[in-house]
Amino acid sequence: MKKMQNGQAYPFLTPFMILVSIFYIVPAILTIAMSLTGLDSSFVWEWNNFNNYRKILLDPNTGKIVLNTVVFVGCAIALTIVLDLVIAVLVTYFIKNESISSFFKSLIMIPMITPAVVYSVLWIWLLDASENGVVNQLYMGVTNSAIPLNWIAKYPMQIVVMATVLTSLGFGAINFSSAIKSIPEDQFKAARIDGAGEWEIVSGIILPNIRYHIQFIALWETLGLLTNYVTIMLITDGGPSMQTEVWALSAYHKAFTNQQYGYGAAISMVLIFVVMVLMLLLNKVTSRRDA
Template identity: 35%
Template sequence: MAFAIRPLSRSTADRVLFLGPAVALLAMFFLVPAIIDVAIAFTDMGRNLRVSEYTTQNVARMLGGDSRLTGIMAVTLTYVLATLAIFNVGYGLLLALLTTALPDRAGAFFRAVWILPRMSPSVVYALLWTWVVAPTEYGLLNQVLAGLGFPAVDPKSNAPMLVIVLANGFIGASFGMIIFTSAIRSIPEHLFHAARVDGAGELAIVRHVTLPAIRWQLSFVTIYQALSLMVSFEYIWLITNGGPFFDTTVYALYVYRRAFENGQYAYGAALALGLVVVGMIMAMVMWRFFDMRALLQRPRIEARR
């Protein structure tokens, strides 16, 4: 019996044409590495890249045999919450509110200034921060303090968490600033005019008009930046190298150091798998907390062609 092959419909062909390359790239660079990571996590692979047995010892070590992991998780939680709340969301929102209140050219200028660090290479940005907090008399901070009559300080040794929060926060605030600025610009002007006619002040307008109107953007930036902070460590590595000791070693940096500095590839893969699980749980909790499903629903009344 011969079977006729039905041709693809136009809509199906369009989906394959436009989504096919993206799906292929996701499978190649995300799905396949994740499968490989899971496979390595249950081996004894070391620096010689040889696998002699499959074991669950790495998972058992991660769940109860690694004495440093609890402290690493505490450092990561402090770093993520402080950077996210104060800078990536809070300061980004403040910058958006202030620059949209200015004339267009002045606002655009200040936004461009805040974007410059994100456009510069990570090494250059980290080198500038290393100069700022250098404990010698040539460090920028100590030069300013000396001019004011204060003694020199060593923030990298005495307040390393503050250094990495500031370094990551100032560059991370630019992302939220751009998203929030675009959202504020899209709010209909008549809502602001009506609020002012009703006697609302600027703070009342921000609270009752601006913030409710950009709720989706606030939720998105919070979730996206929280997940980004969980897996990023390049500025911490370049500025403090996770030190002193392990005081600024976040989870992602700990994975890197175990795998590539200590040659414990299998244990590093198990730690990376744990990071994926934690990220998925955190994303689902935040998705539910911000009620993103309701925010992504189509409007009940919409124009149809």
């Protein structure tokens, strides 16, 4: 009986397996193969040993890019988690009125649902370096300065982090908010009777109760931040002078701007390896939650 059921499952899975094979597994194998060739604009598949990987290690920019990636992901993740928690606690625990808290929750969803291109153009427009830029008008108005600032050139990393954090806020905040909502009301009552203040309730009841959610979101967002370069590409394109060039963006640049497909593939492979390690960690976190 059991065997028959198993057998029946395969035909149902087949269409998906085919799709997954064509669009994920085959490209993945191609990428691995490509990373071992010197493939460039001439499209010659020529085995070049591990030269691409050696090139990564020897590239003088590699250190800078790794550092950028760590700074970018680290800052963005820390800011995202902290802001997520603040927002979630505020809209769920402190604001009891359902309609007001839903209003705030929808508000922080806006950057998330805005197309990345529109959203990035909005930032560029706001931070325009001329005196017509919105931020510059504000800045000149407040400080009485006559010279407009080139914000993106001056604070590229800060701006890229801020723009990215805003887009990722919605997901984590909503996730935390529903996690807080699932804490039994009695626990808050018990804590209040036991003499816990608001801060102790947040740190002693809310945070420990949603600790697995925090771990999950932290890892999930890290994966997203490591692989997603669209916002950075659209706002600074890695510049000025490599200041915001992160690993994923550098793979894109090498492969599509410089047409060094083999080299780009090798850079991607390194990223995939890091992501896979993180995925394993994520799996471990979620399975511990079930136990």
